[in-house]
Amino acid sequence: MSAPLTASAATSAIAPGARPVTGFWRRALRHRSFVLGAVLSLIVLGAALLSLVWTPWSATDIDIASKLRPPSAAHWLGTDVLGRDIVSLLLVGARSTIMVGVIAVGIGLSFGVCLGLIAAARKGWTEELIMRMSDFTFAFPAVLSAIMLAAVAGPGMVTSITAIGIFQIPTFVRVTRGSANAIWAREFVLAARAAGKGSFRITIEHVLPNILSILIVQATIQFALAILAEAALSYLGLGTQPPQPSWGRMLNDAQTLLFQSPMLAVYPGAAIAIAVLGLNLLGDGLRDLLDPRLARER
Amino acid sequence: MSDAPLIEVKDLGVRLNTSRGPAQAVRGVNFALRRGETLGLVGESGCGKSVTALALMGLLPESAVISGSIRLDGAELIGLPDAAYCKLRGNRISMIFQEPMTALNPMHTIGHQVAEPLRRHTGVSAAEAQLEAIALLDRVGLPDAAKRVDAYPHQFSGGQRQRITVAMALACQPDVLIADEPTTALDVTIQGQILDLIAGLVEERGMSMILISHDLGVIAENVDRMMVMYGGTVVESGATDAVFARMGHPYTQGLFRARPRLGARKGTRLKTIAGTVPELADLPAGCTFADRCAIVEARCRAALPAVVDVGAAHGVRCIRTDVSMGAGGSSA
Numbered sequence: 044m045s046a047p048l049t050a051s052a053a054t055s056a057i058a059p060g061a062r063p064v065t066g067f068w069r070r071a072l073r074h075r076s077f078v079l080g081a082v083l084s085l086i087v088l089g090a091a092l093l094s095l096v097w098t099p100w101s102a103t104d105i106d107i108a109s110k111l112r113p114p115s116a117a118h119w120l121g122t123d124v125l126g127r128d129i130v131s132l133l134l135v136g137a138r139s140t141i142m143v144g145v146i147a148v149g150i151g152l153s154f155g156v157c158l159g160l161i162a163a164a165r166k167g168w169t170e171e172l173i174m175r176m177s178d179f180t181f182a183f184p185a186v187l188s189a190i191m192l193a194a195v196a197g198p199g200m201v202t203s204i205t206a207i208g209i210f211q212i213p214t215f216v217r218v219t220r221g222s223a224n225a226i227w228a229r230e231f232v233l234a235a236r237a238a239g240k241g242s243f244r245i246t247i248e249h250v251l252p253n254i255l256s257i258l259i260v261q262a263t264i265q266f267a268l269a270i271l272a273e274a275a276l277s278y279l280g281l282g283t284q285p286p287q288p289s290w291g292r293m294l295n296d297a298q299t300l301l302f303q304s305p306m307l308a309v310y311p312g313a314a315i316a317i318a319v320l321g322l323n324l325l326g327d328g329l330r331d332l333l334d335p336r337l338a339r340e341r
Numbered sequence: 342m343s344d345a346p347l348i349e350v351k352d353l354g355v356r357l358n359t360s361r362g363p364a365q366a367v368r369g370v371n372f373a374l375r376r377g378e379t380l381g382l383v384g385e386s387g388c389g390k391s392v393t394a395l396a397l398m399g400l401l402p403e404s405a406v407i408s409g410s411i412r413l414d415g416a417e418l419i420g421l422p423d424a425a426y427c428k429l430r431g432n433r434i435s436m437i438f439q440e441p442m443t444a445l446n447p448m449h450t451i452g453h454q455v456a457e458p459l460r461r462h463t464g465v466s467a468a469e470a471q472l473e474a475i476a477l478l479d480r481v482g483l484p485d486a487a488k489r490v491d492a493y494p495h496q497f498s499g500g501q502r503q504r505i506t507v508a509m510a511l512a513c514q515p516d517v518l519i520a521d522e523p524t525t526a527l528d529v530t531i532q533g534q535i536l537d538l539i540a541g542l543v544e545e546r547g548m549s550m551i552l553i554s555h556d557l558g559v560i561a562e563n564v565d566r567m568m569v570m571y572g573g574t575v576v577e578s579g580a581t582d583a584v585f586a587r588m589g590h591p592y593t594q595g596l597f598r599a600r601p602r603l604g605a606r607k608g609t610r611l612k613t614i615a616g617t618v619p620e621l622a623d624l625p626a627g628c629t630f631a632d633r634c635a636i637v638e639a640r641c642r643a644a645l646p647a648v649v650d651v652g653a654a655h656g657v658r659c660i661r662t663d664v665s666m667g668a669g670g671s672s673a
């Protein structure tokens with residue numbers, strides 16, 4: 044049979060059709076808040092990556108003799124109460140922040156999107172059950188579930204990641220179900236069903252690709268919330284444990300010396316603000332850049 | 342052509358949950374369709390044409406209550422589990438929708454969307470399906486099909502998109518094609534082309550077709566038999582020629598008078614049917630057309646009139662056919 048051969052010859056001869064995303068980057072570079080958000084986020088990401096290969100000093104070595112030094116050529120932002128280099132702490136802290144954010148958002152995204160898609164595809168009592176369960180989970184703030192988890196499993200990074208991740212599930216369930224329901228109501232889904240597609244195929248091939256941009260935007264914003272939650276939990280001593288540096292812990296350490304050396308609180312605070320602001324701007328920018336395209340194609 | 346009907350619908354009823362509570366959207370629909378036959382379904386907006394079509398496809402919302410019987414080749418479809426229905430849809434019964442602008446997924450190439458039903462239902466390889474898709478797109482008259490299979494829906498015009506959805510619906514050589522107002526969203530010149538295309542394909546492949554339209558002209562030119570729907574019931578049915586020759590139901594007559602005509606004298610106003618289509622939730626107890634009918638009597642409102650045979654296989658759901666079909670009744 045030569046049919047497959049001819050077919051591949053035919054396909055390779057076809058000029059690639061322009062994808063709907065054409066011009067995305069051109070428009071993105073003109074979008075101010077997207078660019079600013081991307082730059083700030085990349086700075087945080089860059090800091091985390093840099094800390095993997097290089098830090099000016101070790102972030103964990105304690106040197107009480109040189110504690111609370113002011114900024115100098117050796118220690119650009121000075122040292123903390125245990126004599127650790129602030130710049131190094133910030134760099135390594137970025138790493139824990141990003142790690143917690145990625146894993147927690149990953150948990151929230153994977154569970155939340157699956158449940159939301161199931162709710163939209165199944166409707167009826169399945170949807171009702173999933174939504175009531177997520178309402179119930181949503182009623183517990185991350186801090187509360189972290190305290191409960193810490194009581195069982197002890198405080199630490201795993202506890203805080205799990206608590207933040209679980210806290211993120213309901214938001215993703217709601218966003219996914221809402222936007223998936225809108226897609227299920229579209230005529231091309233009816234056409235796909237008329238062509239014999241089952242709800243699983245429709246979910247994978249039609250619903251998911253069409254809500255992807257909404258999920259990307261939501262994930263960006265949830266990432267910022269996860270960073271805030273991680274800082275709060277570390278500050279409360281429920282998150283990252285010493286000697287592992289984290290921005291929340293730095294805030295906690297700085298607290299007792301707030302009047303003596305206020306800058307110790309300002310540095311991690313500014314780092315958290317940059318990360319959260321960057322991600323929020325990025326999310327807003329992505330919303331603007333991705334949504335009009337969907338709107339135009341309706 | 343065998344005599345056993347391919348599709349047989351008996352006393353089909355559909356109850357839907359509307360914003361104003363449950364309502365009987367369709368009731369007492371009966372018809373049988375043999376292989377190769379074409380049937381038209383005509384009526385005003387909201388009379389239940391699409392609901393009937395979706396009932397045949399098993400695509401009504403979960404909350405809909407369906408009664409009666411729909412048989413495909415003798416096998417009952419009502420109550421069929423969704424997995425079994427999925428094997429029929431797109432394979433033995435296909436549907437073309439009204440809006441070509443929204444019936445295609447903006448995120449997938451047209452080649453993918455046409456080839457998909459083939460791969461699923463017939464199990465051919467991706468390459469073969471792609472080749473077949475190109476052949477199909479060529480057959481439905483898409484220019485440069487081989488070059489454009491990898492393009493996205495937004496790169497095509499409305500008429501071209503409707504050609505693509507026709508290709509999609511016909512990919513698996515279904516026995517029955519349901520075309521729900523396939524040309525309503527298109528401009529007039531394109532309408533004719535698409536209808537000719539569909540009619541040609543239906544004949545070429547020996548398919549049965551149910552063509553839904555609110556346009557009597559479209560029905561007159563494209564189907565062997567027709568049903569006129571009003572308020573969820575079939576008020577008149579019969580061979581297209583017979584119905585056009587002797588319209589029995591006051592509603593059919595009104596619909597005929599209300600159609601715009603080319604060459605009509607300037608200044609002659611279109612005759613419209615007085616009143617509006619009743620809301621589903623408050624359909625009258627008797628004849629659904631009673632409130633707009635010129636020859637209504639008290640007994641019309643008592644109960645839904647039975648079907649009266651006024652000719653060979655020509656039925657009218659009216660108790661006043663003596664008047665409506667009497668002198669002057671049908672000639673106006």
Ligand SMILES: Nc1ncnc2c1ncn2[C@@H]1O[C@H](COP(=O)(O)OP(=O)(O)OP(=O)(O)O)[C@@H](O)[C@H]1O
Pocket residue numbers: 357358359360366384385386387388389390391392393402555621
């Ligand atoms: N999913 C639904 N839920 C509730 N009511 C519905 C639903 N679908 C249709 N209806 C109602 O059922 C009635 C018949 O609708 P249907 O779509 O069959 O009309 P139609 O004859 O196809 O009209 P058109 O020519 O506008 O397409 C309408 O009153 C409509 O409001």
Ligand SMILES: [Mg+2]
Pocket residue numbers: 390391392521522
């Ligand atoms: Mg309709």
